[in-house]
Amino acid sequence: MLIPEPLRKGDRIAIVSLSNGILGEPYCAHTKDTGIAQLQRFGLEPVFMEHALSGADYILAHPEARAADLKAAFLDDSIKGIITAIGGVETFRTLPYLMEDKEFIEAVQNHPKFFLGFSDTTHNHFMFHRLGLQTFYGQAFMCDLAELSGEMLPYSKAQFESCFAPYHGRKITPSDVWYDDRTDFSPSALGTMPLSHKETHGYELLQGKPVFEGELLGGCVDSMGEMLLAGNLERLGDLIAPYCERIPGLADDFRNQADIIRKYNIFPSAEEWKGKIFFAETSEVAPTPDTLKCYLEAFRKEGIFGNVSGIIIGKPINEKYYEEYKDIWREAVDNAELSILYNVNFGHATPRAILPYGAKTRVDADKQEIILI
Numbered sequence: 001m002l003i004p005e006p007l008r009k010g011d012r013i014a015i016v017s018l019s020n021g022i023l024g025e026p027y028c029a030h031t032k033d034t035g036i037a038q039l040q041r042f043g044l045e046p047v048f049m050e051h052a053l054s055g056a057d058y059i060l061a062h063p064e065a066r067a068a069d070l071k072a073a074f075l076d077d078s079i080k081g082i083i084t085a086i087g088g089v090e091t092f093r094t095l096p097y098l099m100e101d102k103e104f105i106e107a108v109q110n111h112p113k114f115f116l117g118f119s120d121t122t123h124n125h126f127m128f129h130r131l132g133l134q135t136f137y138g139q140a141f142m143c144d145l146a147e148l149s150g151e152m153l154p155y156s157k158a159q160f161e162s163c164f165a166p167y168h169g170r171k172i173t174p175s176d177v178w179y180d181d182r183t184d185f186s187p188s189a190l191g192t193m194p195l196s197h198k199e200t201h202g203y204e205l206l207q208g209k210p211v212f213e214g215e216l217l218g219g220c221v222d223s224m225g226e227m228l229l230a231g232n233l234e235r236l237g238d239l240i241a242p243y244c245e246r247i248p249g250l251a252d253d254f255r256n257q258a259d260i261i262r263k264y265n266i267f268p269s270a271e272e273w274k275g276k277i278f279f280a281e282t283s284e285v286a287p288t289p290d291t292l293k294c295y296l297e298a299f300r301k302e303g304i305f306g307n308v309s310g311i312i313i314g315k316p317i318n319e320k321y322y323e324e325y326k327d328i329w330r331e332a333v334d335n336a337e338l339s340i341l342y343n344v345n346f347g348h349a350t351p352r353a354i355l356p357y358g359a360k361t362r363v364d365a366d367k368q369e370i371i372l373i
Contacts, residue, residue, distance in 0.1 A: 009043030019088025021059025035146030087119025122219030208339030225295030270303025281314025281347025314347030
């Protein structure tokens with residue numbers, strides 16, 4: 001696996017909109033400015049790629065432009081890292097433009113760079129995993145660096161700061177607090193903190209041995225589930241309905257998502273899951289227990305649960321379905337000996353840890369720590 005260099009002060013960092021283009025909308029100008037200021041406080045120079053600020057409609061209609069921005073970031077030797085603006089629901093549409101481009105593939109493999117994102121960016125993480133590049137799951141420009149309180153949430157900030165050094169030996173422990181998902185992102189929310197709650201659960205061992213090891217591989221449950229379930233339009237529902245009416249062929253793209261994933265061998269094979277720690281977290285949509293059950297059944301059929309050495313599960317956003325999800329995971333795995341650690345601070349619930357793909361990891365539920373060894 002190609003290991004990128006840690007971030008350093010003075011680095012130029014590309015911001016790319018690989019899915020939702022909301023960052024370029026005028027009503028998000030205050031969010032953009034907040035994120036710029038935060039990166040500058042870290043000693044980093046943000047660089048918005050050519051189409052990153054083109055707006056939601058343009059970004060949706062032009063996956064080739066998004067792909068071009070990612071390629072340009074890898075071809076630019078002055079760019080040392082890449083951070084996604086935010087997630088979305090159709091990053092998979094960038095894959096044909098990237099996986100058919102030999103120049104892009106050679107740039108990734110000859111010039112490995114730090115890449116950070118989460119949610120629907122799972123598609124790009126799996127793409128990079130296929131190309132042999134280690135990437136980092138857990139934060140994004142709008143969601144973390146542009147925290148509207150004016151400063152990153154302390155736990156999330158410490159995690160981002162850890163990217164300025166090799167991760168070996170880093171410990172990830174439970175946050176003392178968790179936060180409600182914001183509902184107000186307007187300028188009036190600037191300077192306000194999200195509602196916080198004392199963490200009362202910590203890491204919960206749902207079953208299996210408290211100590212287990214393996215290399216990290218995983219992502220957003222919703223995104224991984226859609227990779228395997230042919231982009232079921234009924235399941236996505238209102239998320240894409242307004243766009244399908246405006247963008248010719250978009251509905252067909254969603255129906256063909258599984259074919260795209262198979263064509264470029266994006267989703268890891270059953271063999272590739274052997275000995276891995278499967279990390280998985282649910283999105284801000286908070287899929288219903290029945291929908292989660294459907295996704296997990298797809299993972300079981302794909303051979304994940306029969307091959308991994310353990311599972312770590314992110315805290316559900318706003319702790320919605322907190323207890324229900326636990327039962328569904330146990331039932332889906334159907335192997336009481338497979339270790340499952342629940343309520344880990346990564347993914348859509350804040351604050352957010354950062355997980356390096358492929359990192360050899362030891363989980364110790366009794367000590368309440370995840371060690372990147």
